[in-house]
Amino acid sequence: MDESLEQAVSEICDQYNNDPTRLVDVARAVQARFGHVGSPAMDAIAGNLGIQRVEVESCVSFYSFLSTEPQGEVVIRLCDDVIDEMKGSSRVARAFRKELGIDFGETTPDGKISLEWTPSIGMCDQAPAALVNDVVLTWLSSDAARRIVRELREHMDPQKLVHSFGDGNNSHELVRAMVDNNIRKTGPVVLAPATQGDALHKALSMSPAEVIREVKTARLRGRGGAGFPTGMKWDFTRGSDGDHKYVVCNADEGEPGTFKDRVILTERAELLFEGMVIAGYAVGAETGILYLRGEYAYLRAYLEHVLDDMREKGLLGKGICERQPFDFDIRIQMGAGSYVCGEETALLSSCEGKRGDPKTRPPFPAQKGYLAQPTVVNNVETLCCAARIFEKGSGWFAEIGPHGSPGTKLLSISGDCSKPGVYELPMGVSLADVLELCGARDPKAVQIGGASGRMVGEDDFERTVSYDDLATGGALMVFSHKRDILKPVRKFMEFFVEESCGYCTPCRVGNKLLLQCLERIMAGKGVPEDLEYLERLSENIVTASRCGLGQTSPNPIRTSLKSFRVAYEDMVQEPEGALRPSFDLAAALAEAEEIAGRDSTILNE
Amino acid sequence: MSDTFTFTIDGVEVAAEPGQTILEAAQNAGIYIPRLCHRDGLEPAGACRVCTVMVDGRPQTACNFPASEGVVVDNETDQLLELRRDIIDMLFVEGNHWCMFCEKSGDCELQALAYRFGIAAPSFPFQFPADRQADLSHPDIWIDRDRCILCGRCVRASRDLDGKHVFDFVDRGPAKRIAVNAEARLRDTDADVTDEALEVCPVGALMKKGTGFDVPVGRRTYDWEPIGSEIEKRQTQE
Numbered sequence: 013m014d015e016s017l018e019q020a021v022s023e024i025c026d027q028y029n030n031d032p033t034r035l036v037d038v039a040r041a042v043q044a045r046f047g048h049v050g051s052p053a054m055d056a057i058a059g060n061l062g063i064q065r066v067e068v069e070s071c072v073s074f075y076s077f078l079s080t081e082p083q084g085e086v087v088i089r090l091c092d093d094v095i096d097e098m099k100g101s102s103r104v105a106r107a108f109r110k111e112l113g114i115d116f117g118e119t120t121p122d123g124k125i126s127l128e129w130t131p132s133i134g135m136c137d138q139a140p141a142a143l144v145n146d147v148v149l150t151w152l153s154s155d156a157a158r159r160i161v162r163e164l165r166e167h168m169d170p171q172k173l174v175h176s177f178g179d180g181n182n183s184h185e186l187v188r189a190m191v192d193n194n195i196r197k198t199g200p201v202v203l204a205p206a207t208q209g210d211a212l213h214k215a216l217s218m219s220p221a222e223v224i225r226e227v228k229t230a231r232l233r234g235r236g237g238a239g240f241p242t243g244m245k246w247d248f249t250r251g252s253d254g255d256h257k258y259v260v261c262n263a264d265e266g267e268p269g270t271f272k273d274r275v276i277l278t279e280r281a282e283l284l285f286e287g288m289v290i291a292g293y294a295v296g297a298e299t300g301i302l303y304l305r306g307e308y309a310y311l312r313a314y315l316e317h318v319l320d321d322m323r324e325k326g327l328l329g330k331g332i333c334e335r336q337p338f339d340f341d342i343r344i345q346m347g348a349g350s351y352v353c354g355e356e357t358a359l360l361s362s363c364e365g366k367r368g369d370p371k372t373r374p375p376f377p378a379q380k381g382y383l384a385q386p387t388v389v390n391n392v393e394t395l396c397c398a399a400r401i402f403e404k405g406s407g408w409f410a411e412i413g414p415h416g417s418p419g420t421k422l423l424s425i426s427g428d429c430s431k432p433g434v435y436e437l438p439m440g441v442s443l444a445d446v447l448e449l450c451g452a453r454d455p456k457a458v459q460i461g462g463a464s465g466r467m468v469g470e471d472d473f474e475r476t477v478s479y480d481d482l483a484t485g486g487a488l489m490v491f492s493h494k495r496d497i498l499k500p501v502r503k504f505m506e507f508f509v510e511e512s513c514g515y516c517t518p519c520r521v522g523n524k525l526l527l528q529c530l531e532r533i534m535a536g537k538g539v540p541e542d543l544e545y546l547e548r549l550s551e552n553i554v555t556a557s558r559c560g561l562g563q564t565s566p567n568p569i570r571t572s573l574k575s576f577r578v579a580y581e582d583m584v585q586e587p588e589g590a591l592r593p594s595f596d597l598a599a600a601l602a603e604a605e606e607i608a609g610r611d612s613t614i615l616n617e
Numbered sequence: 618m619s620d621t622f623t624f625t626i627d628g629v630e631v632a633a634e635p636g637q638t639i640l641e642a643a644q645n646a647g648i649y650i651p652r653l654c655h656r657d658g659l660e661p662a663g664a665c666r667v668c669t670v671m672v673d674g675r676p677q678t679a680c681n682f683p684a685s686e687g688v689v690v691d692n693e694t695d696q697l698l699e700l701r702r703d704i705i706d707m708l709f710v711e712g713n714h715w716c717m718f719c720e721k722s723g724d725c726e727l728q729a730l731a732y733r734f735g736i737a738a739p740s741f742p743f744q745f746p747a748d749r750q751a752d753l754s755h756p757d758i759w760i761d762r763d764r765c766i767l768c769g770r771c772v773r774a775s776r777d778l779d780g781k782h783v784f785d786f787v788d789r790g791p792a793k794r795i796a797v798n799a800e801a802r803l804r805d806t807d808a809d810v811t812d813e814a815l816e817v818c819p820v821g822a823l824m825k826k827g828t829g830f831d832v833p834v835g836r837r838t839y840d841w842e843p844i845g846s847e848i849e850k851r852q853t854q855e
Contacts (some may be wrong), residue, residue: 051800066785066798073787350789368790371662372681514786514793515768517665521707523757524791525741552703555676556666 018056020045026059026102032061033383035365036348039072040306044098048079062259074367076130077306077349080480084119084126086164089143092129093136093268094503095185095489097425100139100153107157125164131351131507132268133307136426136489137194137433144170146309148191187289193275194433196451199420202276202411203436206283209327211399215290216333220447222249223294227398230406231418235282235393236262237485238560242394248378249295252386258296260382260389262359264305266351267462268507271420272422273392275434277304277311280396281318285342287395289328292340295388300342303359306349315344351511356389357381358429358513369515370559393422393486413439417478427451427459427490437477444473446488454492457576462487463504466565466571497579498534501568502565505530508565517560522553528567537594538584547573565566622686626670627693631849633684639678640668643692649845650692651701651730653708653769654816655680660777662769666732667704669697702734709739711791713746713763714820720829721821723837728820729844749794753800757810757826765822766797771814778813781806795822 024041028034038057042049049057049072058065063551070079086471090096090105105116108127112120119126135141138150147170149160158579160173177183178192198204228243239443249257261284265273276284288300304312319342326504330339352358352366357371360382381387390398397419401409410418417439426432428450437446447455459467460477461484468475468482492501505527514520529546532538550566573580587593601612623630626639626648633642638661643650654665661681669677671691679690691697708727714724749762773797777784783806787796799805808821809815809824818824834840 064782064785064798065797066782066787069787069796070785074789369784372661374683509790512790514788514790515664517667517704517707517711517767520767520791520793522703524744525710527709528742548699548701554702556669556700556704558663558666558678564816 014052016404017046017052021053021056022060023045025057029374030060030062031365032063032067033318033363033365035061035063035068035071036075036362037346037365039068039075040346040348043078047085048082050080050082053403054080054211055563062587069363071367075306075348075350076334080343082123082500084120085124086145086167086170087126087128087162089128089130089133089145091133091135091139091141091143092137093132093507094500095136095269096139097499097503098427098495099139103154104140104152104157107154108161109423111158111161116146125161126170130349131510132266132270132273134265134274134305136151136189136269136424137516138192139426141598143307144173147171148171148189148307148310149173150190150192165281180572181314184314186317187278187311189310191274191278191310193278195275195279196425196431196433197420197435197437198230199438201400201409201436202280202283202393202422203421203434203503203592204400206280206403208282209286209325209333210287211401211403212286212327213333215296215399216293216338218297219278220250220294226406227294227401227569228399230393231415232397232401232409232537232613233417233479234391235397235421235485236391236467237483239479239483242390242398245378245388245390246291246294248376249297250390250447252379254380255294256299256383257292258295258382258386259291259295259300259386260359260363260377260387261288261392262354262356263308263388263392264303264347264354264359266305266354266511267308267464267485267487268504269426269462269489270424270485271426272424272434272486274308274311275444276392276396277308277315282322283396283399284392285318285328286323287390287397287399288342289332289340290398291388291390291395293332296387297388298339298341300340301363301382302342302344303347303353303363304344305353309346309592312344312346318549319344322589351507352513352559352561354452356431358559360387367427369513370561391485414476414478414480416472421479421484421486421609423478423486423488423489425490427488428453428455428492428495429490440478442474442476443482446477447473447490450488452490452492454494455490456493456495457491457497458571459489459491459500459568460484460487462489463507464567465560466567467574467575472575494510497576498530499584501572502527502530502534504568508561512561515600516556516558517554517563518553519558519565521560522549522557523565525549526553526566530569532594533580533583536583537592538580539587539592539594540581540584542584543573543577543580573613588603622684624684624686624688624690626690631684637681637688638680639670639672639677639684642680642684643678643690644848645851647849647851648692649848650679651733651845652680652704653726653730653766653819654770656770657816657820658778659770664769664771665704665708665766667701669700669704671697698734700797702736703741705730705734706736706739706741708766709736710741710743711746712744713749714763717739719764719821720824721764723834723840724832725741725821725839726819726844729839731837733845736796752801752803754799754804755808755826756804756810758803758815759824759826760795760797761822761824762794763822764820766820767795768819770817770819771795771823774817775808775812775814781808781812781814783812783814791823
């Protein structure tokens with residue numbers, strides 16, 4: 013084995029105390045150093061961490077930002093979601109291909125630059141966008157793509173591609189990103205200014221039981237979309253037996269179309285971390301983990317800096333707020349490119365250094381979560397709401413929005429509208445009002461809740477964003493009347509096929525079958541009974557899948573079949589003869605014809 | 618036992634002990650809940666989803682869902698039978714399964730389940746994957762990934778029964794596949810023909826060399842009675 017590789021891997025593993033639960037970090041570091049995690053590196057990692065080589069391969073091969081094959085020094089990952097496509101990513105893709113002389117999935121012959129597609133990178137409000145290593149490039153055009161390649165060839169330094177910085181902390185010296193916040197509407201809960209330490213000091217003046225009671229009184233529910241009552245989750249975790257307890261913040265916002273956590277992490281990181289400390293105090297945890305999606309690696313140094321600053325101010329670490337014996341610290345766990353890791357138990361698997369397979373439930377994370385210890389997993393926005401509840405009071409919070417859905421909701425709005433960006437609006441706001449605010453252009457359909465959400469049409473525009481009506485994590489994609497409604501549906505299904513972990517049959521196989529049928533219909537080869545096939549298959553995937561991914565992945569098809577059935581019906585037709593239009597008789601006979609050395613007589617009939 | 622409790626499966630009262638899964642309790646009562654990735658003696662995985670039942674109206678996998686007092690379990694409803702048929706169907710079209718030439722025919726749990734569910738031919742379109750690599754490197758054992766249904770029994774058996782960890786899954790989604798604890802070849806692992814892992818494969822994916830077709834037709838496991846009959850007999854005997 014290459015000695016320098018062995019030495020480097022050994023040093024990297026040492027940095028993580030040769031702890032196998034840090035395998036994702038180790039693999040990321042090896043990848044950053046050598047451009048890939050090849051076979052000798054996997055052997056070395058296994059040796060140092062005291063695990064089997066196949067366990068390393070199992071993990072490394074799972075994440076799309078880790079590669080077992082050599083990649084270019086610089087990897088350009090162009091965002092491949094429906095919004096980027098609407099905003100011209102195919103023109104950008106053409107320019108990259110032409111300028112680099114390679115196709116997607118390839119590396120330039122000099123081994124310098126690789127070109128790849130990647131799912132939503134959380135920049136739908138400034139699409140088309142791409143990641144160049146960890147650097148985010150937004151508002152791309154074909155001109156920009158050509159310029160990027162030329163500049164890269166000169167200096168090979170992705171950071172130098174950023175010529176101007178975005179607003180707010182995007183221009184902070186530790187961020188230096190061209191990302192814009194695009195905050196279109198601030199609200200009182202999450203995006204309002206906050207005085208650092210205020211919420212925390214107030215929370216710590218109460219007993220942990222009182223803290224939980226306060227969150228319950230505020231009737232705070234999870235902002236990720238599922239809407240589980242936060243106070244109850246904290247209470248369960250507090251009541252569970254375990255040597256250690258953990259607070260994990262889910263900042264893996266991978267749902268196509270959502271980007272509001274990006275803005276919170278950029279502008280309200282202090283509030284978020286205070287929320288984590290409060291949660292830790294409430295449940296009796298000493299450790300918090302921020303699971304940051306790999307796409308947001310550009311925020312990492314800044315977030316570490318915020319944590320250091322809090323430690324210096326006594327808001328984090330040992331003896332917080334001089335109230336012994338409360339100790340609580342936070343570490344950042346980087347993701348490595350996997351949508352399913354936004355599912356809370358898959359996220360925990362990933363934190364444990366494993367592939368992002370969801371865990372079996374029960375037991376739930378509140379009973380046995382991270383390292384089989386009681387764990388609270390909360391969304392970024394939820395923890396900010398929790399912190400603000402202590403600053404302003406549970407009564408204040410509960411009075412915003414309708415009774416069953418108190419507080420505000422951050423919406424990530426993109427697509428056919430003049431003002432894409434982040435909106436903090438009171439819960440209960442109607443879709444029609446939201447569409448007017450964002451300057452929606454001739455809206456035909458809105459995809460609510462991202463790819464796994466639902467597609468609604470004009471009949472539903474009077475409905476409201478709330479737990480009792482349109483419950484959502486907050487992604488809204490607007491599609492105007494000039495759009496083919498089936499295109500985004502296909503894009504979403506391609507996404508789920510790509511992102512399924514493959515653990516369970518219905519999700520691994522079923523989504524692929526759904527996509528194939530949809531493609532058949534879109535190619536004009538569908539028959540009317542295909543619509544019932546889609547419905548039945550969707551129903552069974554939802555029922556039988558093991559985690560939230562498969563339980564929601566058929567939603568784009570199911571909901572669009574309901575709201576836009578005509579779009580499907582227009583594309584299918586009864587077969588004229590005995591054969592289905594999707595059956596290609598000539599192709600089916602080709603091999604036999606070749607063997608027989610003559611044309612089939614059937615085709616000539 | 619004093620803490621024994623009861624619940625119902627399709628209206629039949631079943632006794633269970635704390636810690637038992639729904640599948641275990643059902644089995645003790647002579648009720649067969651079809652399963653593929655689960656095998657007695659292995660940690661349940663809930664991967665294939667064939668054993669999906671309704672517990673108080675919510676879908677759960679019987680192999681790993683704990684039985685509890687008074688719950689109402691549906692097992693043989695039209696909806697669940699259709700669901701299971703679809704899952705079995707999916708596993709058939711996902712791989713390349715040629716029953717008529719397969720050494721495992723007659724002993725194969727996937728094939729036996731298909732017969733039990735009346736599947737003569739899959740209804741989903743065949744995927745015919747062309748990228749599945751066989752591994753014939755080991756002197757005594759071979760892997761035919763065309764027939765692998767990703768149940769993970771060999772992974773668990775090797776890890777938990779043999780204490781070896783010869784197998785694990787790599788990649789994800791439709792590309793997920795079984796890999797061995799070496800750069801590529803099974804012969805470079807410590808796999809041995811006496812491993813328990815070889816006894817648990819429900820299909821013909823992990824096979825011993827030199828034993829194919831040893832058992833004549835008529836004497837294979839599922840030649841005379843459908844899979845699950847051995848469990849259902851417990852009910853009739855009582």
